[in-house]
Amino acid sequence: MTDEEHRAIAQAMNEGSPQARALGFETLEIGHGVAILKVPYRPEIVGDPETGVIAGGVVTTLLDHTCGQAVHAAQAEWGFIATLDLRIDYMRPAEPGRDLKARAHCYKMTRSIAFVRAVAYEDDPEDPVAAAQAAFMLDSSAGRKPGANFKPPKSTGRATGRATGQSTGQSTGKTGDAA
């Protein structure tokens, strides 16, 4: 894929994914298995109001999203991908009031799995807020069609429907807006 195609995918991932759009993710650089993204600081994404530090969960979302774009940037053709696992070490609190960046590198790809490393930082990737190591499944859709998740999975596995002794109030999860 060309750099323009990678940028188009990154833009689609930032604007088409409601969570990424809500957080204001922006791709600064993409190509050759590397992606650099930015999340602008705002009060709504703080984790500890006493310190004003961005929530660890936002860092998780940023790192996951950035790792995913690095995988797309390493692939010859676009395909569905899914995070298998994500390990994050938090080195220090993010500086309150500052935008946060993440840089991810997809350093190895097999036929079915992509391996990615990433860091989150304000200015210097060598002085990270957090570091991540992730594995992604490639071609994860396995032929699933758009809207597939509205239906229950075909094989429900070993579920026994174990009684938990309290009503957990299952949501009907209605949503029609898949923009």
Add this chain to the structure above:
Amino acid sequence: MSDAPMNAQDRLNAVLASIPYARFIGVRAELAGDEMTAVLPFSDVIVGNPILPAIHGGVLGAFMEMTALAQLSIFEPLKRQPRTIDVSIEYLRSGRPLTTFARAEIKKVGRRIANVHVEAWQEQRANPIAALRGHFLLTSAED
């Protein structure tokens, strides 16, 4: 658990209400005795893949991390939030457009470090969609 359940529920509500990002994605929690279930209602804003659609993996990770922090907050009163040292997240199934639940199990609380395991599920508890293991740095209220 030294406090009465009501106090614990109030403390739990206060903890979640004080985390802006928890409000942003809509996390709440329910206590049944000493057992806490965190609840993430489905909303469009938490979607990562709009085509399937599937909940963003980062949101699921964030939800489970908050579940661990909330569980620690009801386990013992802390002066301020525990700091996350590391988390390891496993994604087992895609998050469908349904309510997601999570429960945390505190495996060990030492003087400074707590180890917590969290599991998230949707329709069936036996079919978790994601799991998290994490270490948290504690600052007790006495310090």
